[in-house]
Amino acid sequence: MRKLKEFIVEKLILICGLASIFFVALIFLFLLKEGFSIFKTVSPFNFLFGKSWYPISEPSQMGILPLILGSLLVTAGAAIISIPIGVGCAIYIAEIAPAKIKEILKAGIELLAAIPSVVLGFIGMVTLVPLVKTVFHLPTGLTALSGSIMLAFMAMPTIVSIAEDALYSVPKTYKEGALALGATRWQMIWRVMLPAASSGLLAAVMLGIGRVIGETMAVMMITGNAAVMPNSIFAPVRTLTATIAAEMGEAVVGSEHYFALFAIGIVLFVISFAINVTADLFLHQRQ
Amino acid sequence: MRNSYRAQNIAFFFLFLATLLIVVPVGLIVVIIIQKGLPAINWQFLSDIPRQGMRAGGIFPAIVGTVYLVSGAIIFALPIGLLAAIYLSEYSKDNLLTRLIKLAIVNLAGVPSVVYGLFGLALFVIFFRFGASIISGSLTLGIMILPVIITTSREALESVPYSFREVSLSLGASKWQTIRHIVLPNAMPGILTGTILGLGRAAGETAPILFTAAAFYLPQLPNSVFDQVMALPYHLYVISTQVPNVEEKARYGTAFILLALVLFMNLVAIIIRYKFRKKKKW
Amino acid sequence: MVKFTIKELNIWFGHVHALKQVSMEIRANEILSVIGPSNSGKTTFLRMLNRLNALNQNFRMAGLIKLEQEDIKNIDTELLRKRVGMVFALPLPLPLSIFENVAYGVRMHGTKNKKVLTKKVEESLKEAYLWEEVKDRLNESAFKLSGGQQQRLCIARTLAVEPEVILFDEPCSGLDPISTAKVEDAMVKLKEKYTIVLVTNNVKQAARVGERTAFFLSGELIELDKTDKVFTAPKDKRTDGYIRGKFG
Numbered sequence: 001m002r003k004l005k006e007f008i009v010e011k012l013i014l015i016c017g018l019a020s021i022f023f024v025a026l027i028f029l030f031l032l033k034e035g036f037s038i039f040k041t042v043s044p045f046n047f048l049f050g051k052s053w054y055p056i057s058e059p060s061q062m063g064i065l066p067l068i069l070g071s072l073l074v075t076a077g078a079a080i081i082s083i084p085i086g087v088g089c090a091i092y093i094a095e096i097a098p099a100k101i102k103e104i105l106k107a108g109i110e111l112l113a114a115i116p117s118v119v120l121g122f123i124g125m126v127t128l129v130p131l132v133k134t135v136f137h138l139p140t141g142l143t144a145l146s147g148s149i150m151l152a153f154m155a156m157p158t159i160v161s162i163a164e165d166a167l168y169s170v171p172k173t174y175k176e177g178a179l180a181l182g183a184t185r186w187q188m189i190w191r192v193m194l195p196a197a198s199s200g201l202l203a204a205v206m207l208g209i210g211r212v213i214g215e216t217m218a219v220m221m222i223t224g225n226a227a228v229m230p231n232s233i234f235a236p237v238r239t240l241t242a243t244i245a246a247e248m249g250e251a252v253v254g255s256e257h258y259f260a261l262f263a264i265g266i267v268l269f270v271i272s273f274a275i276n277v278t279a280d281l282f283l284h285q286r287q
Numbered sequence: 288m289r290n291s292y293r294a295q296n297i298a299f300f301f302l303f304l305a306t307l308l309i310v311v312p313v314g315l316i317v318v319i320i321i322q323k324g325l326p327a328i329n330w331q332f333l334s335d336i337p338r339q340g341m342r343a344g345g346i347f348p349a350i351v352g353t354v355y356l357v358s359g360a361i362i363f364a365l366p367i368g369l370l371a372a373i374y375l376s377e378y379s380k381d382n383l384l385t386r387l388i389k390l391a392i393v394n395l396a397g398v399p400s401v402v403y404g405l406f407g408l409a410l411f412v413i414f415f416r417f418g419a420s421i422i423s424g425s426l427t428l429g430i431m432i433l434p435v436i437i438t439t440s441r442e443a444l445e446s447v448p449y450s451f452r453e454v455s456l457s458l459g460a461s462k463w464q465t466i467r468h469i470v471l472p473n474a475m476p477g478i479l480t481g482t483i484l485g486l487g488r489a490a491g492e493t494a495p496i497l498f499t500a501a502a503f504y505l506p507q508l509p510n511s512v513f514d515q516v517m518a519l520p521y522h523l524y525v526i527s528t529q530v531p532n533v534e535e536k537a538r539y540g541t542a543f544i545l546l547a548l549v550l551f552m553n554l555v556a557i558i559i560r561y562k563f564r565k566k567k568k569w
Numbered sequence: 570m571v572k573f574t575i576k577e578l579n580i581w582f583g584h585v586h587a588l589k590q591v592s593m594e595i596r597a598n599e600i601l602s603v604i605g606p607s608n609s610g611k612t613t614f615l616r617m618l619n620r621l622n623a624l625n626q627n628f629r630m631a632g633l634i635k636l637e638q639e640d641i642k643n644i645d646t647e648l649l650r651k652r653v654g655m656v657f658a659l660p661l662p663l664p665l666s667i668f669e670n671v672a673y674g675v676r677m678h679g680t681k682n683k684k685v686l687t688k689k690v691e692e693s694l695k696e697a698y699l700w701e702e703v704k705d706r707l708n709e710s711a712f713k714l715s716g717g718q719q720q721r722l723c724i725a726r727t728l729a730v731e732p733e734v735i736l737f738d739e740p741c742s743g744l745d746p747i748s749t750a751k752v753e754d755a756m757v758k759l760k761e762k763y764t765i766v767l768v769t770n771n772v773k774q775a776a777r778v779g780e781r782t783a784f785f786l787s788g789e790l791i792e793l794d795k796t797d798k799v800f801t802a803p804k805d806k807r808t809d810g811y812i813r814g815k816f817g
Contacts, residue, residue, distance in 0.1 A: 002647075002679075006463045010378070016367050017374025020391035020437065023430050027398060030409040088305030096299060097306075107557075108310045114553045115316065116491025117400075118520045119542050122527045123316050126535075156309050186295035207397070214399025216494040217520075221528055241401045241494075248405070248498050253413060265405040269398060276397040280390060380626055450661050454723075457621060458674035458730055459651035468677070473664055 031269055035262030038062065047263060053227045053238075055247065055257040062260045064267070066229045070144070070237035071213060073230050074223060077148025078155055078212045083205055085152070086159030090204070093160065094167040095189055113157035121218035124150045129222055136234055142224030144237045150218050155208035162207055166200020167193055203282040210275040214268065216241040240264050317546070324543025327536040333544075336506040341522075341530050344506075346541055351508055352421075352516030353490055353548070356500060359425025359512070360432060360489045365482055368436030372478075375437070376444035377466055396434035400494040403431045407499035422512040424500020431495055432485035439484060443477020444470060476563035480556045487552035491545065493520040503529075519545045570597040571637075572734060572764045573618060578632035580613055582625055587613045589788045591632075595734075600756065600765040602779025602796065604772055606811065610788040611768045615736050618766065619653040620646055636734075651678060654732035658739040660719030662711035667703050670711045670722055674730035689729050697725035698755050717748025724755060734764040742770065753778055772812055776800050784808045 038047065042062045050063015093105050128149060133141030170193050178188040194201070224236020225246060238246075244261050251258040335345030371388075379385040407427030417423045447470050455465040471478075493501075501521035509516050523541045526533045573595035580588040588610045595601055603611045616622045617634065620641060634641045641649055651674075662670050671690040680686060690707070694700040699721040703714070711722055720740060727735055737756065741749040756765060756778055769775050775782050776796060783793040784805075792799060792808045803809045 002461060006461055009463050013370050013374045013378060016370030017379065017388060019367050019371055020388055020395055020433065023433065024391045024394050024398075026410070027402070027406045027430075030406055030414070031402070034405075034409045085305045085308050088302045089309050092299075092302040092306045096302060105306060105310060108313050110553070111317070111550070112309070112313045114487060114491075114549055115313075116493070116520055116545060116549055118491070118493045118524050119320070119546050120316070122523055122538065122542050123319065125527060127319070153309075153312065160309070184291050184295045186298045187291060190298070210397050214397070214402070216399065216401040217524060221524070241399055244401050244405060245494055245497055248408070262405055262409070265402050268402050272397045272399055272402075273394055276394050277390065280393050450657070450659075451663060453621065453624070454657065454661050454663060455673070455677075456624070457619060457650055457655040457657075458677065458726065459647045459649075460674065460677035461647050464677050468673070469663060 028269060031262055031265045035259055035264075035266045038256060038259035038263045041256060042260075047260070048267075051229060053243070055251075055260055060256060062256065064240070064243075064260075064264060066227055067238055067240045067243050067264070068267075069230050070223075070227075071239040071241070073144050073233065073237060074147040074151060074219065074239055075209060075212050077144060077233060078151035079205070079209055081148060081152035082155040082159060082208060082212075086156050086204070086208060087163050087201060089156070090160045090163035090167060091189060091193075094164045095185070095193070109157050109160050112153070113161075117154065117215060118217040118221075120150065120154060121221035124218060124222045138234055140224060140236065142222055142236050144223060144230060144233045144235065147219050147223035147237070147239075148233065150222055151212045151215055154215055154218065155212045158211050159204045159208035162204035163197075163201050166197040166204060169200070170196045199282045199285045203279040206275050206279040206282070210272055210279070213275075214241060214272055216245050220245050240268055244268075320539060320543050320546055323535070324539040324541075324546075327540025328543065332537075332540055337504065337517075337522075338506070341504060341526055342533050342537075346519070346522060346544065348505060348508060349517040349519045349522040349541070350544065352501075353519040355421050355509065355512075355516055356424045356428060356496060356518055357486055357489045359421060360428035361482060361486055363426055363429035364433050364436050364485065368433050368481075368485075369440050369478060371433075371437045372440035372444055373466060376441050377462070377470065392434045392437055395430070396438075398431075400431065400492055401497070403427055403495040404497050404499060406430075407495060412499055418513060419498065419500055419502075419515050420513045421500060421509060421516055424496040424516075424518075425512075427495045427499045428489040428492060431492065432489050435485040435488055436481050439481025440474070440478045443474040443481065446477065447473045476559050480560050483552050483556040483559070487549045487556075490552070491520055491549045493518075493524055496521060519548070571595070572597045574633075574635040576633040576635075578614075578617065578634060579630065580610075580617065580622065581627075581629045583627040587788055588617070591790045593783065593790060593793055595764065595766060596781075597764050598760060598762075599780050600760050600767060600778055602775035602782040603766065603768045603785060604770075604775045604782060604811070605785035607770070608787075609785040611785045612738055613788075614785065615655075615738055615766060615768045618734070618736055619650050619655055621650075621655065647678075651730050652732055653734045653736065654727035654730060655736040655738065656720070656723050656727055656740050659743050660716055660723055662714070662719050662722055665711060666708045667711050667714070667722060668707040671726050671729050674726060678730060690725075693725040693729040694722075696728050696759070697721045698751065699725055715748070717744050717751060720744060720748070720752055721755060724752070724759075728759075732763065734766065735759065737765065737767045737769075739769055739771075740767070741774065749774075784811065786811070 047062055047064060049065050050061065051065050052061040052063050053066055054061040093102055097105060124146065128146050129141035132143060132146045174192050174196055175188055178192040219239050220242035225238045225242060226236035227238040230237045244264055248261050251261055332345045334347050336348055337346065338344030407423055411417045411423035411426050412419055451469050452465050455469045496518055500516060501518045502515040503525055505515060505517050523545060526538055526541065571594050575591060575593050578588055578591040603614065605611045613622060622628050636644065663673060665673065668690055671693050672686045675686060675689050691700065694703060699718060702718060711719065714722060741752055759765060767779060779796045781794065782796045782799040784791045786807055792803060792805050799808060800812060
């Protein structure tokens with residue numbers, strides 16, 4: 001009796017252990033199943049590099065280049081802002097802040113991670129967007145720049161916590177060695193800590209960027225959603241994620257538009273997969 | 288030497304500035320939402336259905352909808368996530384399969400939320416013909432929070448000292464008995480923490496329920512798990528961007544309730560973690 | 570009567586050859602002391618008798634171990650561990666009450682009756698000379714006991730599942746001299762009912778309680794004989810060297 005029960009339980013545990021692999025495969029499979037049909041009418045090249053996204057005009061034009069560039073532009077902006085600030089904050093928390101302040105700062109970062117993206121989007125709409133509009137004298141504040149600032153902010157918790165882990169795991173002997181040789185703490189951080197933690201820091205940055213590319217609601221609410229080739233960070237843009245979120249509601253199931261949105265999903269899935277696998281390799285290299 | 292100390296002071300100043308640039312806005316956001324949202328909160332706002340095209344009335348159906356969606360997600364994700372964590376912490380060997388499982392978890396955590404929405408639409412709404420419904424939304428959210436639950440539960444299980452397992456086995460208890468009677472009870476606070484964090488995550492997400500569960504405007508409560516529901520995050524999105532002339536108070540009030548809900552769950556998780564640490568016996 | 574028969578036992582952990590060609594017998598109702606420097610394989614030897622080594626992923630073995638007439642590979646692992654109990658180096662109470670610590674093993678082997686459990690717990694605590702000290706606080710956490718009490722609780726916990734053999738893995742390494750004396754007393758009295766294998770780093774302890782003593786070095790069994798012989802007229806130079814404190 002005990003043996004039989006044990007056997008069943010262990011098989012169940014094994015099945016659940018495999019569930020993650022199963023779900024990743026299932027997600028990819030269903031994206032393919034629904035999205036692949038678009039390539040019957042549009043070639044993959046024209047889909048990825050076509051310059052016009054007019055999915056419901058007659059004849060429809062299904063080029064997602066403007067959306068890809070929109071995502072890239074917003075992401076690049078977010079990366080430029082968030083990497084120095086995020087890594088700087090991680091260094092401050094890991095090496096400089098006194099123990100008590102460290103706890104408060106960490107709690108603040110966790111708090112930021114917990115705020116739902118739609119709430120951040122809403123706050124961005126009522127504070128950041130008007131601010132950008134007045135400061136840069138723009139006709140609208142719903143721009144790529146607003147999106148970048150907002151997304152930079154949303155990438156911070158990921159970057160800070162992983163970068164802090166990376167810095168924390170640098171062996172103490174390295175630090176003590178540098179200080180014993182008469183280096184200042186800053187020289188120790190700059191010359192010893194950062195190089196020693198570099199692969200972890202790289203992983204932090206990549207995962208932060210992964211978070212940014214996948215972010216949907218906040219970006220949809222504050223970038224203006226114009227599906228045109230972006231030409232300035234002060235103009236409205238439309239990202240890959242926002243396109244799916246904004247248009248799927250109206251797309252008819254089984255239509256070309258529907259297939260195309262799923263194909264965008266495939267693109268996003270592949271990007272996030274690549275980023276996560278690479279970041280994971282960097283994280284394991286460290287050990 | 289003096290130069291290198293000056294360089295250090297400048298560098299530290301910028302690092303401090305970077306930290307402020309993150310922490311101050313976080314504080315501001317919370318303060319703004321509390322300041323402008325709290326006055327909107329009254330019994331009617333919490334208990335009434337939305338009226339006049341969501342320009343008046345309350346957000347009761349959205350609160351109920353979110354509670355249903357989140358409960359469904361956890362009912363689905365907790366057993367699978369916990370058993371998966373048990374597999375990784377107690378059974379898995381250091382081999383390729385384990386490496387693959389861990390990689391899959393990392394990827395599951397990294398899939399953009401809107402892609403979960405697409406997946407839920409394709410699998411639950413269309414393939415299984417559940418339609419846009421509580422069950423479709425819950426299952427989609429459930430798969431999305433699976434990595435959170437697996438990762439935190441696994442950490443909790445692995446923090447139970449190995450010697451307890453050896454003692455139990457040495458007394459002739461089977462492996463499952465050991466897990467059931469020794470490992471699980473001692474990992475429970477950590478598992479609970481992870482579950483609540485997962486709940487908070489699920490409550491705040493919008494994109495996964497956009498096409499799988501959320502109703503734009505539905506001034507009534509659901510009758511079954513196959514009904515659509517309103518949900519707090521989607522409601523906030525709708526009244527912020529889709530409906531003109533909504534009073535600012537209603538938006539801030541909704542944002543306040545959503546934020547309070549999510550932060551409350553995080554707070555509970557932190558308290559459990561803290562209490563457990565103090566009580567820990569080994 | 571022979572309790573354990575060990576023939577040409579070899580054990581590897583990955584590439585480490587931890588035990589080499591060990592052959593010996595362990596007699597019923599004796600106290601066998603196992604001594605040797607650290608990494609000599611003595612604990613590996615002990616943990617082989619209840620197959621606890623098998624928990625290690627890289628474990629491999631060759632050779633034969635028989636408990637009475639049966640190859641231990643053919644005995645159900647849980648049953649083997651019930652018959653061959655173990656007391657660990659450090660006091661390791663489970664995070665349960667004193668009562669539940671002792672009752673744990675009994676419960677796991679299927680006893681649910683509260684009366685039977687209560688009786689068993691009392692008997693076992695008495696046998697481990699702990700009853701008088703804890704009888705009024707059985708529901709307190711086991712972590713509230715002193716180190717020596719905790720170790721006797723661990724002995725009681727092992728006794729409760731009615732083993733035939735008890736393996737002691739350096740049971741006094743974390744204890745002060747008075748607690749050590751109490752644990753040693755308990756061991757000597759237990760010998761009447763049980764077979765005892767005692768691994769110890771403390772050569773004097775081996776001399777005090779063991780009837781026979783085995784000396785391990787680098788995974789090999791160097792010498793096994795009556796304790797006074799091993800200590801007064803060892804056959805092997807290395808045994809002599811160890812006892813006089815030349816290594817470890």
